[in-house]
Amino acid sequence: MIDSQSLRRQLRALRRGLSLATRQQAALAVARHLEFWPLAGAVRIAGYWACDGELDPRPVLERAWTEGRQVFLPVLVGEPPRSLRFAPYQAGAPLRRNRFDIPEPEVASMECLQAEDLDLVLVPLVAFDSTGTRLGMGGGFYDRSFAFPRGANEMGRRPYLLGLGYEFQAVAELIRQPWDVPLDAVVTERALYQFSNAEGQA
Numbered sequence: 001m002i003d004s005q006s007l008r009r010q011l012r013a014l015r016r017g018l019s020l021a022t023r024q025q026a027a028l029a030v031a032r033h034l035e036f037w038p039l040a041g042a043v044r045i046a047g048y049w050a051c052d053g054e055l056d057p058r059p060v061l062e063r064a065w066t067e068g069r070q071v072f073l074p075v076l077v078g079e080p081p082r083s084l085r086f087a088p089y090q091a092g093a094p095l096r097r098n099r100f101d102i103p104e105p106e107v108a109s110m111e112c113l114q115a116e117d118l119d120l121v122l123v124p125l126v127a128f129d130s131t132g133t134r135l136g137m138g139g140g141f142y143d144r145s146f147a148f149p150r151g152a153n154e155m156g157r158r159p160y161l162l163g164l165g166y167e168f169q170a171v172a173e174l175i176r177q178p179w180d181v182p183l184d185a186v187v188t189e190r191a192l193y194q195f196s197n198a199e200g201q202a
């Protein structure tokens with residue numbers, strides 16, 4: 001089996017090599033696959049600012065705004081940063097670049113949510129497999145931030161983790177590390193995949 005670092009490097013290079021037109025079409029196709037999906041009834045939705053060729057969640061976030069849902073973007077917290085908080089975000093709001101050069105909302109930390117306060121999280125990914133195991137950029141940020149026990153927030157629920165990516169990021173099998181937090185579903189330009197990690201499923 002290919003090691004995670006080589007897989008990361010290969011898939012990130014493929015992702016960065018996509019043309020703008022291909023990325024835009026894929027982003028719209030992903031939003032279309034979610035058209036009849038009720039966004040899990042979510043009020044508070046985290047997206048991300050696409051970089052490094054990532055599947056752009058903006059068409060999904062635009063729908064969320066239209067439906068009156070609240071949208072958040074991840075901000076790095078800690079020195080050095082170890083986990084994520086989620087800052088309220090509206091189109092056109094001021095952003096500043098973090099240490100990875102990814103734009104974050106310029107919002108006081110008091111206004112930011114903790115991971116467990118979200119309903120739905122659109123999760124960036126480098127690769128995913130048929131059981132919802134995710135390979136990310138390698139910082140462990142999503143794993144650390146969503147490591148709380150299932151059903152841990154005050155509503156007795158946990159956020160629904162929906163990975164967004166391209167079909168070529170689907171791989172046969174990733175090794176699931178003890179700290180890996182599995183995804184509930186992944187949507188690509190081709191399909192919506194739901195895994196048995198989702199609540200209410202076997």
Ligand SMILES: Nc1nc2c(c(=O)[nH]1)N(C=O)[C@@H](CNc1ccc(C(=O)N[C@@H](CCC(=O)O)C(=O)O)cc1)CN2
Nearest residue numbers: 048049050051074100102124136137138139140141142
């Ligand atoms: N759009 C987006 N935002 C995100 C993430 C993400 O994957 N995508 N993250 C998901 O966790 C967090 C940031 N995690 C990251 C982890 C590593 C690298 C990265 O590019 N590392 C470089 C070297 C880093 C350095 O300069 O020290 C590299 O691997 O080449 C970037 C982001 C929070 N925000």
Ligand SMILES: Nc1ncnc2c1ncn2[C@@H]1O[C@H](COP(=O)(O)OP(=O)(O)OP(=O)(O)O)[C@@H](O)[C@H]1O
Nearest residue numbers: 134135136137138139140141142143144147177179
């Ligand atoms: N819950 C956790 N507790 C302690 N360490 C963790 C936890 N989650 C991840 N880590 C550490 O983070 C490192 C990176 O993890 P991993 O390679 O799975 O990141 P990733 O999921 O690809 O990255 P990201 O979430 O930033 O996109 C691991 O080596 C691990 O030591």
